Amino acid sequence: MADLATVAAEATATAVDPANWTCPAPLRDQPVVVMGHGGGGALSAELIDQVFAPAYGNPTLAALTDSAVLDLGGARVAFSTDSYVVRPLFFPGGSLGDLAVNGTVNDLAMSGARPAYLSAAFVLEEGVELAVVERIAHAVGAAARAADVIIATGDTKVVESGHGDGVYVTTAGVGLVPDGVDIRPQRARPGDAVIVSGPIGLHGVAIMSVREGLEFGIEIASDTAPLAGLVADMLAVTRDIHVLRDPTRGGLGTSLNEIARASGTGVRLRERAIPVPDEVVNACGFLGLDPLYVANEGRLVAFVPPQEAEAVLAAMRAHPQGGGAVLVGECVEDHPGMVVVATALGGTRVVDLPLGEQLPRIC
Amino acid sequence: MKYIDEFNDPDLARRLLDEIHAAATRPWALMEVCGGQTHSIIRHGIDQLLPENVELIHGPGCPVCVTPLDVIDQALEIAARPDVIFCSFGDMLRVPGTDRDLFRVKGEGGDVRVVYSPLDALDLARKNPDRQVVFFAIGFETTAPANAMAVHQARRLGLDNFSLLVSHVRVPPAIDAIMTAPECRVQGFLAAGHVCSVMGTAEYPDLADKHRVPIVVTGFEPLDILEGIRRAVHQLERGEHRVENAYARAVREQGNPAALRMIEEVFEITDRNWRGIGRIPASGWRLTDAYRAHDAELRFDVAGIRTEEPAECRAGEVLQGLIKPTECEAFGTTCTPRTPLGATMVSNEGACAAYYLYRRMTGPAPQGSRIPREEMNPVG
Numbered sequence: 185m186a187d188l189a190t191v192a193a194e195a196t197a198t199a200v201d202p203a204n205w206t207c208p209a210p211l212r213d214q215p216v217v218v219m220g221h222g223g224g225g226a227l228s229a230e231l232i233d234q235v236f237a238p239a240y241g242n243p244t245l246a247a248l249t250d251s252a253v254l255d256l257g258g259a260r261v262a263f264s265t266d267s268y269v270v271r272p273l274f275f276p277g278g279s280l281g282d283l284a285v286n287g288t289v290n291d292l293a294m295s296g297a298r299p300a301y302l303s304a305a306f307v308l309e310e311g312v313e314l315a316v317v318e319r320i321a322h323a324v325g326a327a328a329r330a331a332d333v334i335i336a337t338g339d340t341k342v343v344e345s346g347h348g349d350g351v352y353v354t355t356a357g358v359g360l361v362p363d364g365v366d367i368r369p370q371r372a373r374p375g376d377a378v379i380v381s382g383p384i385g386l387h388g389v390a391i392m393s394v395r396e397g398l399e400f401g402i403e404i405a406s407d408t409a410p411l412a413g414l415v416a417d418m419l420a421v422t423r424d425i426h427v428l429r430d431p432t433r434g435g436l437g438t439s440l441n442e443i444a445r446a447s448g449t450g451v452r453l454r455e456r457a458i459p460v461p462d463e464v465v466n467a468c469g470f471l472g473l474d475p476l477y478v479a480n481e482g483r484l485v486a487f488v489p490p491q492e493a494e495a496v497l498a499a500m501r502a503h504p505q506g507g508g509a510v511l512v513g514e515c516v517e518d519h520p521g522m523v524v525v526a527t528a529l530g531g532t533r534v535v536d537l538p539l540g541e542q543l544p545r546i547c
Numbered sequence: 548m549k550y551i552d553e554f555n556d557p558d559l560a561r562r563l564l565d566e567i568h569a570a571a572t573r574p575w576a577l578m579e580v581c582g583g584q585t586h587s588i589i590r591h592g593i594d595q596l597l598p599e600n601v602e603l604i605h606g607p608g609c610p611v612c613v614t615p616l617d618v619i620d621q622a623l624e625i626a627a628r629p630d631v632i633f634c635s636f637g638d639m640l641r642v643p644g645t646d647r648d649l650f651r652v653k654g655e656g657g658d659v660r661v662v663y664s665p666l667d668a669l670d671l672a673r674k675n676p677d678r679q680v681v682f683f684a685i686g687f688e689t690t691a692p693a694n695a696m697a698v699h700q701a702r703r704l705g706l707d708n709f710s711l712l713v714s715h716v717r718v719p720p721a722i723d724a725i726m727t728a729p730e731c732r733v734q735g736f737l738a739a740g741h742v743c744s745v746m747g748t749a750e751y752p753d754l755a756d757k758h759r760v761p762i763v764v765t766g767f768e769p770l771d772i773l774e775g776i777r778r779a780v781h782q783l784e785r786g787e788h789r790v791e792n793a794y795a796r797a798v799r800e801q802g803n804p805a806a807l808r809m810i811e812e813v814f815e816i817t818d819r820n821w822r823g824i825g826r827i828p829a830s831g832w833r834l835t836d837a838y839r840a841h842d843a844e845l846r847f848d849v850a851g852i853r854t855e856e857p858a859e860c861r862a863g864e865v866l867q868g869l870i871k872p873t874e875c876e877a878f879g880t881t882c883t884p885r886t887p888l889g890a891t892m893v894s895n896e897g898a899c900a901a902y903y904l905y906r907r908m909t910g911p912a913p914q915g916s917r918i919p920r921e922e923m924n925p926v927g
Binding site for chain 2: 533
């Protein structure tokens with residue numbers, strides 16, 4: 185039962201000692217930041233492992249979960265932050281404002297927390313129309329009301345024209361984790377059912393379709409949505425949910441790899457069970473991308489004890505954000521740390537952590 | 548709402564596999580020409596499901612893989628110039644040149660942009676009259692028509708600031724070179740469907756006759772590939788060597804006449820170097836004299852760049868079907884997608900990358916080995 189002063193003292197005690205600090209291994213072959221460092225794949229992980237983690241090093245951070253669960257005077261508080269730099273600012277199904285709220289709400293929900301308060305910091309580029317800022321602010325407000333969270337504090341900075349990309353929004357959030365809930369990637373274990381809450385790939389394809397001026401014959405809307413309500417309904421069935429993850433950047437393939445590596449278990453998927461909408465299949469086929477690595481903003485993947493899987497699935501399907509929930513595979517003892525897909529034809533293949541961003545192929 | 552469609556139907560695939568198993572009485576080695584086919588074969592595990600005596604050899608048909616190091620270095624030099632907007636398809640950005648790649652040039656301040664069509668690059672030239680816009684025109688017959696169209700339009704619109712760095716290659720001379728090599732083991736070809744959708748099939752009967760080898764034009768979905776294998780095996784078992792079109796939904800004998808006219812207008816046939824393979828006579832295209840003013844190699848005076856491959860890399864033997872990626876000592880150790888020695892490990896369609904991404908297993912799960920017949924039941 186640590187009070188805040190004790191928590192702060194412990195944090196200071198575990199901080200890095202500059203005198204004994206050694207330079208992290210250099211990033212091989214990458215003396216400069218490249219786009220892949222932000223892609224959520226292997227380059228992002230390398231940046232965190234080799235630059236940020238050694239610089240901040242502390243046990244709380246070491247879990248590297250979407251939100252940290254902190255003990256504040258006996259209360260278990262989930263805490264998360266994320267910056268949103270999407271282009272364009274408005275897209276089918278949502279906007280930068282929706283993403284900035286839903287993204288942080290979902291990061292909190294993925295530790296089982298009930299999100300409560302958010303901060304919102306805007307970095308505005310000189311020259312951006314105020315009407316645009318107003319639309320985004322309204323979207324932030326509306327998304328916060330929909331997710332039942334309060335924007336409790338904020339900040340505004342302006343950078344010179346040419347030094348930004350219109351509007352960047354950073355949100356941070358806190359929420360309370362219910363008693364008896366311990367959700368983190370390290371808890372995946374062989375036998376767990378792997379459940380996806382609905383069709384994958386819609387957000388990434390929606391963004392590409394407007395950003396790159398690609399038209400796929402029909403409008404594809406982002407799936408951006410808050411998932412805390414869905415998680416609450418799942419926890420009402422059982423508090424023994426082992427892992428939750430919202431597969432945003434890097435998609436389902438990246439999230440499953442991170443869980444497999446963190447827990448040291450294998451994941452085996454059934455390709456035919458993975459829900460990929462036809463429009464995503466077509467767009468990805470056209471661009472040479474794999475839907476497993478395309479971003480989502482309103483989906484979660486859950487690792488659930490096998491005996492609870494049916495009941496959890498039923499609860500998910502009864503919720504508006506989980507209507508398309510399906511069992512896509514299971515956690516296995518074979519190939520620890522790896523994700524393997526049984527292909528529809530009966531072969532198998534590895535689903536690896538992508539290096540950086542997916543690259544559209546030449547033909 | 549499935550990850551598969553009708554060209555990935557397990558029941559139909561099973562039937563085709565049964566036919567191939569029943570038909571193949573002797574060992575046969577087939578080469579799939581195109582990297583897209585290689586990717587699909589490994590991704591869907593097709594090679595695991597074939598009978599032991601039908602071997603697939605991966606061919607040279609990855610446009611990213613065969614673009615020579617010299618040309619990559621030319622691209623890097625041009626892209627680093629402050630007056631240039633360098634445009635490329637995405638998968639060229641990570642291909643290693645001698646000491647860096649296009650991502651690195653971009654990270655260091657070069658204006659490198661991913662485009663989805665050469666016409667997007669043309670549009671950039673129109674909107675940026677004070678900048679030089681260069682499009683990296685690599686690829687097989689598939690991408691040549693659109694690249695030809697872009698430069699044709701540039702001349703028509705008087706866009707003097709638009710140029711192509713050309714490294715186009717043609718498939719039939721490569722097939723001829725592979726079959727002429729003394730160590731060649733290839734007995735049949737799955738020809739690349741999208742190449743034939745542009746060029747038609749007229750170039751292939753002479754090759755089939757000359758080398759007494761079946762050539763089956765094949766698409767990219769799992770059932771397309773299985774059907775191509777089935778037809779090639781049937782021909783081999785009967786001692787035939789014909790050109791067959793197993794991709795009739797996309798390929799006509801005469802190809803695409805409009806695309807062919809556009810290629811003829813802009814390009815002429817030339818000898819080309821293939822990365823890892825070497826010089827193949829008449830295996831590429833370059834701009835004709837009428838369009839030479841839009842040739843980036845001349846405009847930026849980079850024609851003199853000559854470089855050498857890392858000695859350790861055996862991508863050339865992989866591209867010629869002489870070894871499997873896993874037979875290279877560097878595979879998965881010093882050469883990975885993170886630290887590629889050769890382009891076959893970089894490109895999405897490269898054979899080495901496909902093996903690394905989909906077959907790198909540990910523990911008791913299958914290690915790229917064939918799956919026993921009784922375990923062939925489609926899952927799901």
